[in-house]
Amino acid sequence: MSDKPVQHLYADELSHCYGCGRNNPHGLHVQSRWDGTEAKARFTPRPEHIAVPGYVYGGLLASLVDCHGVATAAAAAGMELAGDEPLGRFVTASLNVVFVKPTPLGVELELRARVTERRRRKLVVAVEILAEGEVRVRGEVVAAPMPTSMEMK
């Protein structure tokens, strides 16, 4: 298993994602680490990632669910993350986010994700976001291998 974040195993030309691409200087740089069963990440929203005073913006939370979920699918579908071979890139077919409790701004968030279902080539990933030890967000990502048509642009 690699020590690297999953996103550092994506091919260079597919690493521009605003949420997690290492080649996007303006992005969020979500980094997911896979232990063979579960993926974990930590992220501290910036002050501008506000919804109303004191709370994190839902679109940012949805973005974290998205990138962490897709990384979990790539890691679970992929190899042992050991070699230099780029990891197959997944994309999001659908995203579902339930805001269980408001998420406080100004603290580090903890993300956890696991694959819960395999549907032909798609993987369903359950994601949780915790703050101060409590689950604030439950998400589900349906992730699919990136279609070859998307490589052509």
Place this chain on the structure above:
Amino acid sequence: MSDKPVQHLYADELSHCYGCGRNNPHGLHVQSRWDGTEAKARFTPRPEHIAVPGYVYGGLLASLVDCHGVATAAAAAGMELAGDEPLGRFVTASLNVVFVKPTPLGVELELRARVTERRRRKLVVAVEILAEGEVRVRGEVVAAPMPTSMEMK
């Protein structure tokens, strides 16, 4: 009916949202216009809002669905948007986004939303995002009036 975007009718102290707050200098500044039945918005993603080359990042699209959906709920639940009275603020209880087709980067996106269901105090809003005349994203937002506990921070 007001000529102003719905988000310009939120109270000043509730207008910091990263997605649509007029008081957030770093934000996306989504502006939704309500015609009494439907809310419309236009948004051109920035070059850094990339997923893989040529396509818009899903987290950004989810953010657009979120802010436009919540604005639609506020407008539909609210008054005639005519006066100076601030519009009641809604928050997102849940968000569901289906990426029907990849969304090309570099073009203006069109957003449309309608209330499809009223559940006690919650409103369900269906949102579509179009690019080049085609629906790329279908979203659903369950929006609820902002709990008073969130005003206290």
